[in-house]
């Protein structure tokens with residue numbers, strides 16, 4: 001795997017009246033993936049994007065669509081996001097009803113599967129399903145809204161999951177992206193990377209940061225030569 005950290009800008013912070021343009025712009029600015037936050041007004045107290053919007057955005061970029069499902073129950077809607085063009089589907093273990101089966105069904109559909117640990121969730125949630133994960137995401141804010149502040153206690157969890165992934169790979173298991181989502185800016189990004197993250201989600205820091213989208217993305221990678229936002 002490349003040492004370069006992947007940047008997955010969250011379109012939650014984009015202009016919802018111009019999402020296609022936003023996806024084209026972050027693609028051109030060097031995003032590695034496009035993070036799409038799906039909220040149902042039930043698992044989290046906010047409503048956002050459904051499968052028809054994901055399908056409508058699909059022609060606007062060839063980059064992987066990184067779909068973060070904050071919906072409960074999860075299982076019934078997974079096929080709709082697969083059909084809409086998701087490349088990664090990441091689910092919350094407590095959204096239910098059957099985490100193991102949900103991850104199996106995502107992978108059986110040819111899509112990469114991930115789990116998300118909320119700030120209050122124990123790191124042990126990873127253990128029973130690590131074989132089925134292509135991505136593990138640590139939420140560094142409580143899910144539901146963009147623009148919140150990074151919760152520093154999650155750095156310890158990032159490091160603990162890094163150790164679990166490294167041990168898993170050493171046993172011959174598949175490599176797994178370690179993603180962080182929430183309150184990621186150039187300062188917190190540095191701490192996340194030091195703790196072992198390999199993929200960073202950022203909404204506010206990309207769409208509302210100090211520089212151009214390309215400069216904001218470069219700043220998250222720690223590439224200060226190409227950034228005005230660091």
Ligand SMILES: O=C(CO)[C@H](O)[C@H](O)COP(=O)(O)O
Pocket residue numbers: 010012013035037068141142143144145146147148181182183184201202203204205
């Ligand atoms: O999943 C999310 C919220 O539930 C978002 O991906 C996340 O909050 C990104 O926004 P920001 O970078 O502004 O914190």
Ligand SMILES: [Co+2]
Pocket residue numbers: 010035036037068181201
């Ligand atoms: Co998200």
